[in-house]
Amino acid sequence: MLNVLLVEDDLDLAETVIDYLAIESISCDYAGNGVAGQKLLADNSYDVVLLDLNLPWLDGLTLCQGLRSSGNDTPVLMLTALDRLDDKVAGFEAGTDDYLVKPFELRELVVRIHALSRRRSGQVQLLRCADLEMNLKEYMVIRAGRNIKLSPIAWQILETLLRAAPETVSKQKLTDAVWGDNPPDSNSLKVHMHHLRKAVDESFAQPLIHTIPGRGFSIKEGEQK
Structure with missing residues (x-):
């Protein structure tokens, strides 16, 4: 079974994603802010991280940068409502591996999770x-x-x-x-x-x-x- 971490401050969206992933036999830990997500990443190992861009306390870009600077090569799928090219470039520069713009299809989310889980991130430096x-x-x-x-x-x-x-x-x-x-x-x-x-x-x-x-x-x- 795949084990992913979802860091997302929209509780309704988080509950929907967690329930759907369970149906697809994907285990999902959850954090509602960047600091909580950072702690879970320090204490656990995940196949993929689902990371919202705009988070309270610690934003997704900063969290991803910290992950990569520490040598963690867990693949990161950034979830965001921002679809401008500049936002995507900023995400990739921070170390994310893929983007999914909200609102997204849950089936597509699962496909991308499986694709990312088959490799470690090439973004780690x-x-x-x-x-x-x-x-x-x-x-x-x-x-x-x-x-x-x-x-x-x-x-x-x-x-x-x-x-x-x-x-x-x-x-x-x-x-x-x-x-x-x-x-x-x-x-x-x-x-x-x-x-x-x-x-x-x-x-x-x-x-x-x-x-x-x-x-x-x-x-x-x-x-x-």
């Missing part, structure tokens, strides 16, 4: 694991305040691992993410993983990149060396 930070906008990787230089392929591998963290990423998925339809020989991934581990873990007490036997690789906090 900062990925984190423990003391490791990957800034996609500035194209920088920093661990414990130290700059880490990576090759383009190592960068793609690390980004793929961080976007999935702490879940395991299969060797096939990593190969597809880096090389697409032109995979190299079988040893290439092994070699690049070796260099990535050396760059990210070698000088630090706590390794972050882990081999999961028979499954692939993951990046997460582990035991001391």
Whole structure:
């Protein structure tokens, strides 16, 4: 079952959406203002966030910006009565992934939820694991305040691992993410993983990149060396 968060100050609309999503087997948490939504996002994991633009206490754009700056890549569907191009541009710049203008058809809402739930947001600009930070906008990787230089392929591998963290990423998925339809020989991934581990873990007490036997690789906090 999909689990979404609805942040909407129109109670009538919220009740209608929640009831319809329940019929479609989609679980929905609810917040009536931006601050409450922010707290729920900090405490829970969701497949999709349904976010009203005009909210009391903390508006939708600011909430979305905070979500992205913290490294959260949950897809965001912005719900708004504003359909001007400038408003949509502002939403995308804040980190939203899709727009639905009020009033909208509930069937269309469900279709968009399912579409967004199949991918993580590409809008996030900062990925984190423990003391490791990957800034996609500035194209920088920093661990414990130290700059880490990576090759383009190592960068793609690390980004793929961080976007999935702490879940395991299969060797096939990593190969597809880096090389697409032109995979190299079988040893290439092994070699690049070796260099990535050396760059990210070698000088630090706590390794972050882990081999999961028979499954692939993951990046997460582990035991001391």
